Amino acid sequence: MIHKSDVGGAAMRLISWNVNSIRARIENFLKIAKEYSPDFFLLQETRVEDTLFPLEYFEDLGYNVALKGQKGRNGVAICSRHMLEEVKSDFCDEARYIEAFSGGIFVASVYVPNGQEVNTAPYYHKLDFLQKLRDKFLNFQNEIFVAGGDFNVAPHAKDVYIADYDGIAASLRERDAIKAIREIGFQDILQDKGYTWWDYRHRGFSKDHGFRLDHFYLSRKAYDVFVDGNVLRSAREFERPSDHAPILCELRI
DNA sequence: ATGGCTACGGAGCGTAGA
Numbered sequence: 001m002i003h004k005s006d007v008g009g010a011a012m013r014l015i016s017w018n019v020n021s022i023r024a025r026i027e028n029f030l031k032i033a034k035e036y037s038p039d040f041f042l043l044q045e046t047r048v049e050d051t052l053f054p055l056e057y058f059e060d061l062g063y064n065v066a067l068k069g070q071k072g073r074n075g076v077a078i079c080s081r082h083m084l085e086e087v088k089s090d091f092c093d094e095a096r097y098i099e100a101f102s103g104g105i106f107v108a109s110v111y112v113p114n115g116q117e118v119n120t121a122p123y124y125h126k127l128d129f130l131q132k133l134r135d136k137f138l139n140f141q142n143e144i145f146v147a148g149g150d151f152n153v154a155p156h157a158k159d160v161y162i163a164d165y166d167g168i169a170a171s172l173r174e175r176d177a178i179k180a181i182r183e184i185g186f187q188d189i190l191q192d193k194g195y196t197w198w199d200y201r202h203r204g205f206s207k208d209h210g211f212r213l214d215h216f217y218l219s220r221k222a223y224d225v226f227v228d229g230n231v232l233r234s235a236r237e238f239e240r241p242s243d244h245a246p247i248l249c250e251l252r253i
Numbered sequence: 254a255t256g257g258c259t260a261c262g263g264a265g266c267g268t269a270g271a
Contacts, residue, residue, distance in 0.1 A: 020259075020260070020270080021259090021260055021261075023260095024259085024260065024261095045270085047260070047261070048261095071261090071262085072260090072261050072262060072268095072269095073260095073261075073268090073269070073270090114269085114270060114271045115271080116269090116270090116271080117271095152270095152271065167271085168271055169271055197271075199258075199270090199271075200258035200259055200270090201254080201256065201257055201258045201259090202254070202256090202257065202258085203257095203258090204258095211271075213271075240259090242259095243258085243259080243270080243271090
């Protein structure tokens, strides 16, 4: 495996972020955009229909934007400094998935259903969604492909602050569904980078009571040019923060 | 924590988030 930090080529940065309402998070978005100026923003939980999306802020910063929104809840977006092609967002009935080809790579922004509670109907819907997502990713196995999003699963025990927790987001079947994505060759690059979500309730962040729910999955060809990744925890300390931190992935292409 | 935040819709609180 060659990590081409020393092989030349330009740096390409992607940030994925569950913003929990883009309209409520514009100031925070502008701070992150200014500090990191990524090539891509992959957004989840924009919580706004497309006609009311605050496009002007993105266009002012030079981003092209592809939207799949809905009123009040869900909502995903791909924002790119490069031209957006082959945009598809008909993966499911809700606004939870959008993909595109841009800047020479395929990208997807993914918002997996939370499942509410183990062994309920929403939980089985979540498992179905994850299996279907794995099948979708098969199409990108031989491409340079980066999927970022809120997968709503903590893949390993260390990804939850509660020892031995096996409730929603950490049940065996959810973890197996995520494992199935890894087993078709996709790398979870933030495995050692800590939590990405802290509950608003109970002052979760100040106690570091978190879960690692937000992930990047890189195809083999994307992982070949992977340089670095991280969780941008500082955004959780902003005024009026999202309950999720942004996550960063850097490639050398 | 059996709900203690936060945001939304729509004008009360119910719903959703995970």
